[in-house]
Amino acid sequence: MAAPASMTTKDITGRFYLNKTLSDPTDKFFALQGMSWATRTVIAIANLTLDVNHFTDEKGVEHINIRQTLSGGIKGTTENRALDWTERHNEDHIFGAVISKTRRAKLEEISEEFLKTDWLPEVNEDGVIHSYVITDKEKNKNDWIVDQTWGFEQIEGEKRYARHLKLIANGGKDTLEVKLIYDYHPMPWLEREYHLRYFRFSLHLETRLKKLTRPLASLWIFALFAAAYIVSLAFLVRSQAFLTPADSYVTCTSTYWLPDAGCGLDGSQCEPFDNSTFEFRCPSGCSTTILQNPRAVGDQEPVFVPLIIGGGDQNTNGSSGTYRGDSFICASAIHAGIISNSRGGCGTLSLVANFTDFVSSTAHGLTSTAFPSVFPLSFVFTPSSSLNHCEDLRNDALAFNIIVTCILFLLLSPPPIVAFWSLVCIGFWHVTFFSQPRENPPPISDAFGTFLPALFVAYAFWRVAWRKVLPSFSNIPLERAIWYLAPFWAGVEVNVITDKIPVDRLIASDIRERHGALAAVIIIALVLLVLVVNQVRVIRKTGLLPFYILCYVAAALTVLVFSQMPGLEFHLHHYFAAIALIPIAFLPTRLSAIYQAFLLGMFLNGVAAFDFASIFETHAEIVRDGAVGSELPTFATNSTGWNSSLPLVNQTISWNPFPDDDNDWDSFSLMVDDVERLASNALNYSLALLQPGIPHFFRLAFSSDGVSGDYTRAAIVLANGSWIDPPSGASE
Template sequence: MGNFSDFLPYTANGLSSIGFPTIFPVSYRFLPTTSLHSCADLRDPALAFNILITVLLFLVLRPKPIFTYWCLVCIGFWHVTLFSQPQASPPPIDTAFSIFLPALFVAYAFWRLAFRFVVPIFSSMPIEATVWYLAPFWAGVLCNIIFDEIPISRLTASDIDQRKGGITALVIIVIVVLFIVVNQVRVIRKTGWLPYYLGWYILGALTVVVLSQLPGLEFRLHHYILAIVLIPGTAFPTRLSAVYQAFLLGMFLNGVAAFGFASILQTAADLRRDAPIGSALPAFLNNATNLNSSIPLQNQTIFWSPIPDDSWDGFALLVDDVERYVGAALNFSLASLQSGLPHFFRLAYTSGGTAGDFTKAGTLWPNGTWVDPLPGPS
């Protein structure tokens, strides 16, 4: 469609949009019907098919435990890669194979450390094996969907603080995990292996403490790493151990297939995503002298303050959320803007062509009234 103005807020299909009462140059419209075909969402059929295959594997085919285990690993990994949470569209198969091989090595370690002690116990109990393994396994594989409503995206202090209900959700998760760990410790203590496991976990905790103190890096506990840490503690032939290790295996496959083997240590920039970087913000210098309804919009100009120091070399200006100017000038002509509509302006310093934080939107109303942006970055 190109230029379109006055996008109205709308609510449909359980979703609500936000209005945008000005013009946008690259607009498009969804038609109610289309001549295009062969576009289908295969996630649900693929999930149903893969669940059916794994059920048949446990109930009908009943191969050796190690074969069953490797089938779960492969089916779970490629289901995430191709259907439930691909890294891109279409799924990058080359990237998937680069992750698949190291994932198989980790899965082999899981088998040696935990699964080989539990899976064979259920060989003569196919119905129990199906219940205790498949339900939690698929819950782990689809953990991005199952836990989508939990207000925690990443286990970092800044992310938890910024999300409403994040601290409450974290407390509940910690209580549940603590209950599971205490119960599993009780099981391990009965077997006499507690000192051995406790020693390794203490060593791991000390290693984490050392790593977390490295300058310029922040410790990030990805969910695939959490699965790696906890699976060795499930190497005991109980029904709960089967549930735990099945869920953790699915969670591991979800993590590595969807995001790769992300680093346990990341820089602040890695964790920031598109959040503000905390840079200085420029200021607009507009008033009733240069902006008022008696002057045609095409003859008006907005102004901003000069660069305060040598750390910046220019400005970037967004007009109606489209970058319209990058350079060292201290003003911008409004001659190209459409009159009769409100317009929104965001300004940032630049250095070497890279913009810092943008201000919140300053608003120029059709009657010539200028409203300064609120404090803080966009």
């Protein structure tokens, strides 16, 4: 692996593996140092690892301590160097008694040409690490000198840690020049030497764990573990979704009544209104499913809260309070205490027709909205239910999958590409079956339709970023688990992590109207800017920044061109944000590991829950059920000309005709107490059939071919017969 662009000879702390393919042969070099054939053979077969700890002591002297290890944990040479050019005697168990001195030197201070060529320009600025080692002739029968320099050079387009060694042996009769090239891996924090005044210690936890788990690092064991996981997952999915009748499932937004004119004239498309019961099962977390657009409830417009209307009245028959038919069933059941928010649950719902005066109340952390008029459809809850297996197991499944991935990363240590694809599969199906199923029971055939293209995108993630970073952590399982698993699961559960952040859509109306949204957007933007700028700073040192700038500018221009197509707007879905950002997380650093793990989890969350949603949508698709900005009709009736002394049976309301220059509309839609009561080109409506003594609410919209535009805000006839003109603007 290439060394990080930010690494210089000022700090070479890290773990380095000798790359035998790129390095010169060393057998003759070691033979001239007097090393036996058997030892040279072992070194030729084994892989050499250098654990380098570079630090400055309290006196300002640089130290480089190096612990060499061969495959299988065979201890090699230990080097403890102080860069003060002072001779030190050392008894090495391989090379015998030696005398060495080390310093930081400018290239012009080096006499041997081989030792000062091919280095990167930054090495010329910071200096190379220069070491001079000779045998102690009083204790060692061998006679050799090794003059060497350490630094970084460009090898096959990548920055590599390198050592240039010149050997002089047998009194100068034999000389040999060798270049050693190393692969970089981050130095494990749990392997470093730590210094506290005069104390020096190292935990070596990574080495110990690696040694303990080496017998488990077999693909056969991994295959058995994978098979056991799939069987266990099947039973967990069965308990979660397939032991309750499919028609009993409701979602967090399920209702008995659709917004505005969705139920048709007089609500005929939402019948029956009474004499019906329904046993239902709700998922967990429904108290946080909220309205993203204002919803007209009489003259109120609740927004950014669960839609719960009523429930504050007292029933004497053991059932709950009465909820208006367009209330979210599951949020209302939580409000009534029938189910819990954390585990979901089952209950029984009974329909009630023509209920009047829905009373607001606060219970179980939720506050309902009042509606003082009559509504044709409402419901009450009873806790009894014949359904079984009602609790939502998503938290249990999350704990199960986290444990599985911890076992995978800490104990089994499969090859990096196997670990990567394991995360892809586990994360995708966790979202599909547990954390954000599209429906209940989960539509498995639809999920497979998304899974295949998701695998192709994931392969691009591997090629662009993961293959350059994850292998760097192969031999440090503890750090690998920390840097990858925590952000990965945060990304998979990004909907839960961001649940309290008051931003769902990056559109101006949401940011303007929702409390705290602007501050949240600014903070997120600043954090993202800092992270991106830091990555750009490091990428610049690799020399690849112009290439990346060119690619991102080309992508941005493409998006800009398509977003200018008539009727289309750019909508940044979080799965697309992950795709856009993953290419800059290719550097073999801990931060890159965190970034790419989180982005992979966020990508899987997005596509598994919502498929590959289009990044170009119409304005109506973006605002969903919000106002689209269509033209509004106006009431001819107003408070000035209204006679409040007349009873409702003799009252009529009217409105103005279509504008002369407007041919887009062919009829009107009148909502009376949030129920469509007129859909025609008439210009008035009689109030004779309305119940007296309670307030009534009127909203009007233009309509074309049965499709309504935006509705006005509510005009009100109070219980005392007074008329209140509607506020300006549309009801959302």
